[in-house]
Amino acid sequence: MPSSTRHLVLVGGGHTHALVLLALGKNPLPGSRLTLVSDVESAPYSGMLPGHVAGLYEAAEMHIDLPRLCRYAGADFVSAHVSGYDSGTGILQREGGDALDLRPDFISFNVGSSPQLDAVAGTRRWAIPSKPVPELLAGWTRVREAAARMAPGGEPLRIVVVGGGAGGVELTLAMQSQLPGTTRFDLVHGGDHLLPGHNPRVQRLVEDLLAARGITTRLGRRVVEVTGEETRLDDGSSLESDFVFWVTQPAPPRWLRHSGLALNEKGFLRVGPTLECVGRSGIFAAGDVASIEDVPLPKSGVYAVRMAAPLEANLRAAWLGNPLVAYRPQRHILSLIGTADGRAVVSRPWLPTLHSRIAWRWKDRIDRRFMRQFVEADRSVQTD
Ligand SMILES: Cc1cc2nc3c(=O)[nH]c(=O)nc-3n(C[C@H](O)[C@H](O)[C@H](O)COP(=O)(O)OP(=O)(O)OC[C@H]3O[C@@H](n4cnc5c(N)ncnc54)[C@H](O)[C@@H]3O)c2cc1C
Structure with missing residues (x-):
């Protein structure tokens, strides 16, 4: 049985970790200490971001309240922007240089990506x-x-x-x-x-x-x-x-360069099909920051969401000492592109092109359903 002192640290409250926390709230890891480190308290949901800019969703409707989600999951919330990680010692550093006193036994990164700003002057x-x-x-x-x-x-x-x-x-x-x-x-x-x-x-x-x-x-x-x-x-x-x-084009955080973890040619974390970092057991990554070996995927919130179930399953398996399972992503996903006129475009390689109000309603329903899970978890904490 695992010792009660073991510690799982999730770095970044992206789409994948938000769903992992939800799952761990429903079905806790036995004998675990759980911590989320995030540089924001409200995590934006990308599916609703353009709709928010278009005035269709309030800010609160498209943000996940991470401290409350942590309360639901029984996790500690640490507010910090991580600026360094040493995979040899397991030490995480926060911006400003001091080390976070966390000592993870298992760690997972879901810190997203951002556009490269330094390649073009100004x-x-x-x-x-x-x-x-x-x-x-x-x-x-x-x-x-x-x-x-x-x-x-x-x-x-x-x-x-x-x-x-x-x-x-x-x-x-x-x-x-x-x-x-x-x-x-x-x-x-x-x-x-x-x-x-x-x-x-x-x-x-x-x-x-x-x-x-x-x-x-x-x-x-x-x-x-x-x-x-x-x-x-x-x-x-x-x-x-x-x-x-x-x-x-999205680029990875620069501080990963000094982590000692395997990176691909663009600097994203190389992970195997189990979402474990290449050559490192107990260190995981998911969402935009992860690059699955030999499976080039677009950087998209849809994939970050889909990685949540396999990540949670493998964190649990690693915790319990069970074999990890491979995640096999769909190569082509259906995209719904909102056009801010009450319609959306349905895009998939072999489907006929559709630009309609029904497509927007479909997208809206998917996105609202995604966010509702967090609202319901929050309510269940409040009524406990
Ligand atoms: C304008 C725009 C619209 C988009 N629309 C869509 C869409 O409609 N559908 C879709 O599928 N995709 C969309 N995307 C892509 C989508 O945003 C990303 O693919 C998705 O957010 C990746 O999710 P993630 O979980 O990997 O990371 P993110 O959602 O980026 O989350 C990462 C989290 O980690 C935190 N973090 C980052 N660095 C640190 C650090 N050093 N220390 C602590 N915390 C940290 C961040 O604050 C953030 O909360 C859009 C992108 C853009 C730019």
């Missing part, structure tokens, strides 16, 4: 990153305030969004739905079509939709510099910009 100073989400939402608040200050009939506000994946497209449409007429939007994307990885019919539909909404799409262009007034592109042209949103 982005760290001027661009609003799509992650961490609190920074994105603070930037969006500044945009709305600037729009509210604009004189009627004056020059429009100029917004540039960089990155034409699903996140960039949804964010652009969501912002545009809230600022029609008063704002000029440019969406810059390095590829020949928006939404890489989606089928060409969906790409065309979305490109046409953006054009119909007055959003200019600049395909095959890369940003080479951002300044306080303009966004310079690699063809020598530049776009006047009051605000620049940076929604480019």
Whole structure:
């Protein structure tokens, strides 16, 4: 039997760990001490993020209250931004340099990803990153305030969004739905079509939709510099910009480089099919930060959610000394892309393209059901 002193530490309250905590609240690990380390108390749910920007969901509806979830799960909540981990000693460091006194026996990382800001001059100073989400939402608040200050009939506000994946497209449409007429939007994307990885019919539909909404799409262009007034592109042209949103390829946290854990070529944690870090027993990772060996998956909240059941099963198996089980992700998942007009696009390689109100209602129901689990857990703690 496991000794009562063993300690499971979850780092980052992303989608996967939120669901693991929910599962551990329902079915606790025998004799465990459980801790969540998170740099936020309210964890945003990505599925509702564009809908929140589009004014469809209140902030509280799309955030998970992590301290309350921890209470449900019987876990300690430690508020800290982890800035280092030594896999040899097991020591976690918080920003500022001091070590967290946690001594984990098992540890799991679900710290997400954020767009790379240092590759292009001026982005760290001027661009609003799509992650961490609190920074994105603070930037969006500044945009709305600037729009509210604009004189009627004056020059429009100029917004540039960089990155034409699903996140960039949804964010652009969501912002545009809230600022029609008063704002000029440019969406810059390095590829020949928006939404890489989606089928060409969906790409065309979305490109046409953006054009119909007055959003200019600049395909095959890369940003080479951002300044306080303009966004310079690699063809020598530049776009006047009051605000620049940076929604480019996700990158992993830099501090993992010094962890001693195996990383892939981009710096994400290499994990096996059991979500255990390559060559390290008792150390796990899931969600965007994890890269499963030989299974290239897009960085998406859907996969972060789907990794929760196998992660919880394997944390439990590791805890009990049982064999771990392999997670076999679906290669193609159904995507529902909200278009902030009461509709959503259904995207899956072999399905006919559908852009409809029914699709939005479907997406809305899935997302609300996801969040309801946490509300119900919270209620059960309050009524105990
Ligand atoms: C604009 C936008 C819209 C998107 N829309 C969708 C969508 O509709 N559907 C979809 O499937 N995906 C969407 N995505 C992608 C999705 O956001 C990510 O794939 C998903 O959030 C990854 O989940 P995760 O659990 O790995 O990490 P996250 O959800 O990013 O959570 C990581 C958590 O760890 C915390 N953390 C990070 N670093 C530290 C640290 N050092 N110390 C302590 N805590 C830390 C963070 O604060 C955060 O709470 C969107 C992305 C963007 C940018």
